[in-house]
Amino acid sequence: MTEAEATTTTIKTEILGYTVPWIVSPGDQLEVKVSTNQPWYSHRLxxxxxxxxxxxxxxxxxxxxxSxxxxxxxxxHQVCHVGSYAKADLGVEAFQDLGPGLEFSVYMFPTLLDAGHNQVLVxxxxxxxKTGFALLINPQNVLELRVGDGTSVVSLVTELAPxxxxxARVTVTFSFTPATDTDSVVVLQYAPVPVACGVAKIGSPVSHTQRLQSPAALSSRSGSGPQTLYLATGWIGGGVMGNCFNGxxxxxxxxxxxxxxxxxxxSQEIPSDSIxxxxxxxxxxxxxNAPIRAVKxxxxxxxxxxxxxxxxxxxAIHFHEDSLDDAAWATDFTLKLPADLRSGAYAVECTTDDGVTDHVTFFVRRRPGQAPATTTTTTAKVxxxxxxxxxxxxxxxHMWDWSGPSMWDKVAWNKTELFERLAARRDVGRSLYDKHVDGYGSVYVxxxxxxxxxRTGFVHWAFDRPRDFSNDLFMLDFLERQGVAxxxxxxxxxxxFGMAALEGIDTLISGAHPEYTSMRHLQCFDAFADRGGSLMYLGGNGFYWVTACDPARPHRIEVRRGIQGVRAFENPPxxxxxxxxxxxxxLWRARGHGPNLxxxxxxxxxxxxxxxxxRRTAASLHPDLAWMWAGIADHDLIGDFGGGASGDEIDRYEVALGSPPDAVVLATSLPQSALYNLFTEEIGFGVQTTNGANNPKVRSDMVFFHTRGGGxxxxxxxxxxxxxxxxxxYDNNVAKLTSNVLHHFINHSRPKSP
Known part of the structure; x- marks a missing residue:
């Protein structure tokens, strides 16, 4: 992908940005990085x-x-320089005294040919x-060597086709002739590696030999600094790396x-960004830019x-031309956040002179040990x-933009302004639902x-409504309207921070789609409940995928998919x-710590x-639960409006999967339509009926239970x-039920001291 291809846009006025860090505390410094095609813009917090x-x-x-x-x-205008690679400064002495010659070798596994550009291996x-050398796969899918002789760069095109x-093991050997001669000999060899699994026949080693017309100048000129080695990329001019290798x-x-x-x-220091x-x-x-490690x-x-x-x-390490870990934009301005800023979701509102706005979102959390937020009458326990x-x-x-057959080909896209902005900027990196250009799934974001x-106003292109962050904001609005600190x-x-992040909290409320979670999270939930805290899980498809995060690089998370689960792709065995x-x-379900527990x-x-x-169950009518249903008639359907309260991704009660046997199933959704289907980990044989119209497992269950900690x-x-x-x-029975539960939890939860 070229820089021009990555940023081609038909958007008349463009403005977008991000902050570093993404999650901050009151009093912190916030770097704001903005790109726009307009000469001026203003910001407000x-x-x-x-x-x-x-x-x-x-x-x-x-x-x-x-304030x-x-x-x-x-x-x-700022551009994200996509593409993953490795680099190392070898020092000024690395290529001195080369004696009879120089040899470079590497095992290579190309995952994309016909890339439309050079793919540099080294x-x-x-x-x-005009010094050094580069080995690459050219657009004709053959190996090509470029060699500097001090005055020019010579290209040697071979017939070796990866x-x-x-x-395959690829070797480049430079043999220097005696000083009386004026040329050098270079040999390239391509040797397929016998497969360790299976019986497939592979080709025989092939080589290409060529005599250079002038000696290769493989070391840096005196005073030009240390020799730098690049793997999977090369310079394309203007201080920019490009022509990345896919494989x-x-x-x-x-x-x-x-x-x-x-x-x-x-294979050493795999968790790091070091080689x-x-x-x-x-x-x-x-x-x-985070090439994929821990690969075969x-x-x-x-x-x-x-x-x-x-x-x-x-x-091995798997490199991609479209990987992005750090856009590395220049900072346009820095904000010193007020020391008394309350925790919450925030945005730097950046607006061009012609009125186009981007709400650059970030989060403010209280510092561990900081006093909880208060309203005029209460201190936050929620x-x-x-x-x-x-x-x-x-x-x-970019699931709407799959090459080849797509699971979404029958979906009517809702192309909002935010959708068009994203479609116009192909350089902003991928999600954990997208595939790289070579078809391999994205594992880091x-x-x-x-x-x-x-973004605060995001409407999903397939669901035609807010989803994830923009959906969760309704819960913040609800809490504000309820007067709940x-x-x-x-x-x-x-x-x-672990449990320190929950200090002073009695009731913990989830968002609508907490799908990705770590072992640390699950341990905190269990510990929170054990000390008497109460949980309100107000979503679906929660706590589903095992997720890794490195504390040293908290901007990056990783997910490996396979064996089970609804997934856009599967990582290789x-x-x-x-x-x-x-x-x-x-799945956490496959790890023995599924969400049912x-x-x-x-x-x-x-x-x-x-x-x-x-529809409410008979169990929900028990007098001990009357507080929950105050203001709601016994016969009322819950959420029979606004598209239906049970929808999108849905969860059910299942003792066999760890649901507490003594939990009360308060309500169960009406049968879903044939547009809903059972999750794949539930399917044993293909003869099963899997859609919601005729499979009772495709349902939402509303449950309530007491924990062993008293919450x-x-x-x-x-x-x-x-x-x-x-x-x-919020004038409806879904909001009323949520309010009843929330206030009961606030008034009755009594967490023990840690």
Missing amino acids: MRLIQGHEDPNYAPKRHEYIS VKEERHPGR STLDEEN QLKVW RLDSPRLTSGSRVIVQYDF VDVSGHGRHGVLV GHDWDATLFDWTQASYGYG AFLASTYSYLAYANE SSKRPLMNV YELITDHDLEE GEYHHSLTGEFGG TVGVGSAGSGLGSGVPY FVFSVGSINWIWTMAWNC
Whole structure:
């Protein structure tokens, strides 16, 4: 992907941005990075409450922070430089005294041919000084070598054609002739590696030999600085790296005779962004834009599936031309956040002179040990858990733009302004639902880039309504209208601070779609309940995928998919363990800690059609539960409006999957339509009937139970719940039931001291 292709836009006025950090505390500094095609824009700081505009729902609300003054800034266009690669400074002495020659070797596994551009495997080329060399796959899908002689760069095009998704060892050997001669000989060899699994026939080694007309100048000119080695990329001019390789590299090595200049073992320090030189010279390197680690190498033989236990087989790194970890934009201005800023969802509102606005979203959390927020009469004992892992997982998703057959080909797209902005900027990186250009799934996502659908007014292109972050804002609006003092905490806070993030909190409320969660989160939920805290799970498809986050790089999360689960792709066998933590990925259900154990329900089905209401059970009529149904008639259907309170992705009660046997099933959804289907992990044989019209497992169950710590759990099992709650400005039975439960939990939860 070229820079021009990545940023081609038909948007007349464009403005977008992001902040670093994405999650901050009061008093922190916030770097704001903005791109616009307009000469000037202004900014204001605002607290987000609810950003969707629809006369059938609650009105839009926000609060400007008056202590942060509006300012104007000159505009500039900024580009995300996509593509992952490795680089290492080898030092000025690395290529000195090369003696009889130089040899570079690497195992390669191309995953994309016909890329439409050069794909560089290795480069030390300095095009300004005309020194060094670069080995690449050219647009004609053959190996090409470029060599500097000090005055020009010579291209040697070979007939060696790499095979798609076949491991091969590629060697480039420069043989220097005696000083009396004026030329050098270069030999390229391409040798397919015998497969360790299976019986497929591979080709024989082939080579290309060519005599250079002038000696190769492989070392930097005196005084030009250290020699830099690049893997999977090369310079394309203007200080920009490009022509990235799509595929895997394993065991790159540079030698001169018996002297090893550098030798990388990619199986070392897999959780890091470092590559380790095992030559003894300490010429370690760094990775840029998070290429995929913990992937199979040239010698993987299916003996071990866990890289943390294997002594071989995981020495490769998978590079992609469209990876993005850090957009690395220049900072346009810095905000010093007020020390008394309350926790919540915030945005830097950036507006061009012609009135086009981007709400650059970030989150403010209280510092551990900081006093809870207060209203005029109460101190916060309630916390809303913002699903920042899930927001990242879906950030900038392009499922509407799949090449080839798409699961969404019969969906009418709702192309809002935010949709058009995202479609116009292909350089802002992928979601955990997108595939890379070579067809391999994306396993990392980052907050260090514009998150163009984590916006207050976002309407999903397929569901035609707010989803994820924009849906969750209705819950904040509801709490404000209820006069309930609350804190906002994030998934990242639980990961970083553990139970300290929940200090002083009695009731914890989830968002509508807390799909991505870590072991640390689940441990916090259990510990919170054990000390008497109460949980309100107001969503669906919650606590589903095992998610990894590195505390040293909290902007990045990782998910490995496979074996089970509703998924847009599946990671290859042997690559189910996360690179950041080494833990086995997939579903928490498969790990033995499914959501049923914590909130009483777990994922059952999903669909794109309208949802349905709930019907109360006989158990809900028990006098001990009368407080829950105050103001709601016994015969009322719950959520028979606004598209149906049970919809999108839905969860059911199932003792066999860990739901507490003594939980009360308060209500069950009416039968879903044939547009809803059972989740794939529920299907044993293909002969099963799987759609909602004739499979009773495709349903939402509303449950309530007491915990062993003395608190309560209330779960609704539907993404649609919060969205439906906002119907008619919260004047409905979904909102009434939620209010009854919330205030009961506030008044009766008595957490014990930690």
